[in-house]
Amino acid sequence: MLAYTVRRLLMLIPVLFGMTLIVFFMIRAIPGDPAQVILGQQATEEAIKSLTKQLGLDQPWYLQYVDYIKNLFTGDLGTSLRTSSDISGEIWPYLAATLELSLVAMVIAIFIGVNAGIISAWFQNSWFDYTAMVLALVGVSMPVFWLGLMEQWAFSLELGWLPSTGRENVRNPVEAITHLYLIDTLIQGRMDQFVEVIKHLILPGIALGTIPMAIIARMTRSSMLEVMRSDFVRTARAKGTGMFWVVYKHSLKNAFIPVLTVIGLQMGLLLGGAILTETIFGWPGIGRYIYDAINFRDYPVIQSGILIVAIIFVFINLIVDLLYAAIDPRIKYN
């Protein structure tokens, strides 16, 4: 197990290295000159030239790349071209905002998705099953920005239940310590703000969690159906064991492996879905950070932002793989 983990970690190095290479050259292949974008429409020819030089963008690409990698090894993610701020120093608040949102989205998605999938499987071909699967289909195909705006309209404007934008009530702001506001409010013992923060998380959490929720529901359902046809479940049901026990004690563990795979992949994909959600809900996360950087051709921010996201993605995958073994003792990693 340990050997496997170490091997997997070592394998990450070439993967991430390859990724930096691809991203580095891909973003430079897009037309659009960072100096021009930074200086705006008003820029003169000389200004653009001298800024390009100052930013080191006049160097050959391979030299720029070597510099970038060298800096990475010293933990330096580079400097934003646009704001001249040090990326290592400013990236955490963005990342924290997205992690908090993704986690909530995932909790919603897993909780509802898995349970809806189980019920659908158990009452196969019932009205619940049909409704849930139609909803899942709708959920997968619904554009996130439309869903987000509809949520705002329904829950903030019409019902006035939940706030529509931001992470907190800014009239009564949270003091950021870890930048994970759920934790920050608890540390400071501010329960009123803790509730506010949760309220701010719900709508974007649902918007971001809808697609994974639908996928997880369908996966759970098909996986459960398969398990429920197996002998041991039939035996259990024949013995008159209640549904709850059959599902949660006997079947779920066996049905969970493919679901886990989906959860792992979706978790990684959330970071992409976050761009739209963060834009609609005015959420200061890493999706928007990278998206803005792409618009401004802020190369270092794009490179390092994507790198960080990729690292998280591969780690989630590793954790998922290790969880297989924990769930199913037949799976061995040697």
Added chain:
Amino acid sequence: MKKTIYSLVFVLLLSIGLAGCGGSNETNGNGGGDSEGGEASGGTLIFGRGGDSVSLDPASVTDGESFKVTKNIFDTLLDYGDDNTDVQEALAKDWEVSEDGKTYTFTLREGVKFHDGTDFNADAVVYNFERWMNGTEEAFYYYKSMFGGFKGDEGHVIESVTATDDYTVEFKLKRPQAPFLKNIAMSPFAIASPDALEKQGDKFGENPVGTGPFVFDQWSRNDKIVLNKNEDYWMEGYPKLDSVIFRAIPDNSARLNALMAGEIDLMDGLNPSDVQQVEDNPDLQTFFRPSMNVGYLGLTTNRGPLKDKLVRQALNHAVDKQALIDSFYAGQAEPAKNPMPPVIGGYNDEIEPYEYDVEKAKELLKEAGYEDGFEMELWAMPVPRPYMPDGQKVAEVLQKNFAEIGVKAEIKSYEWATYLEKARNGEADSFLLGWTGDNGDADNFLYVLLDQDNIGSNNYTYYENQELHDILIEAQSTPDEEERNKLYAEAQEIIHEDAPWIPLVHSKPALGGKSSIEGFTPHPTGSDKLTKVTIE
């Protein structure tokens, strides 16, 4: 079965979330009003906008989102009028210009303090100008663009800035510069605390210190910037608000939702199509920014049939501007006939616009030898701007207009950065674009956008006219306003005749706010000083 119901209930509970915790308490306008002192609370104003600031050091930025904030932290020597670009006193309470237009003497306001408690005086002004003069274009873009360069540069207009006593500053110029006072009033030339500049160094943009109506408190990027009342502001009885919070909410519709839900009090970037909705809401009101912009279709003068002046005039006659305004600007714009809006001094109102006249257009095409029309590309802006809320749709209407005279326009669009780069390189036949003025001066429109000096920079149409060039250069150093306006009137005639553009509209960008907001006057420059604003 029971368990099924349990899990169903669970699912439901979770999806409704904690809605049961009662309504959101963000809807009261005075929340968090822990105001110090015994005075009545002036409340908090939350201003929602489309993006975050880049930096809060106004000298080093070029983006409007930064100036919107710095304008409230800093003061300039002179300021613009509340809703126009006439100069008036600010940190300087008086100024004199010498006969030859080369010496400006400013008398400064006394007893003003920076937010860090240090004194504002003549030395502070000199310090700031010295900082910019010894800078580089990358660091202080606007300084170069307005004053022609830096120390030692040929084009640099300022010879020296000296403190003749504690509260008098003398500017000596190498040659007269007509818009000098208007430039001095621009946001980038705000006076910062020398002490803080020394202490903060590179970090000044994150910890700005000025003399303005509001003091910087905190900034969490892409989220919010908080400013608090400057209790010692030099303007007696102002500012009224306890604090101002700028929030970044990128999506226009989402920002409107936040306004209607009471999470923000004021927003800019209101879609023209949403204006009616805000006006119909008794709790809200609309504001319209006086127009200092122009939206246009550039006709690249060195490409194909567009080389011919007659063809460009024909295209001008083919466009129904009023229809565009009714459809895409909610009527909140006026049709353009010149490259600059009427609010700018020197606007030539004698110009006869190219009437919408399909027959006339066809005749001109025939005269030019294109009786059967021709094909060209029409580029549509991919991003909304105040002067062009929906480039794609405007392009479609223009396409239809042109089709009526036999000109087949193929609509193309690129991502914004690419669009600008390609247009700058002259790769577009025709392209939609626009401009918002910096300092309210004609030079900032005509010379910047249409002079041959700016081909490869902001003159994307590659339009060249020596006669025009001579007039524009002469106007730059003509201190006499009347004389200058004559020159600009002439310049607009030449441009009208040569028709390098189809000037489309001067739009009045819309803002929405709570109906209890008073004293808010949107400024033509696009950044608003919130000194006089109150909110219930």
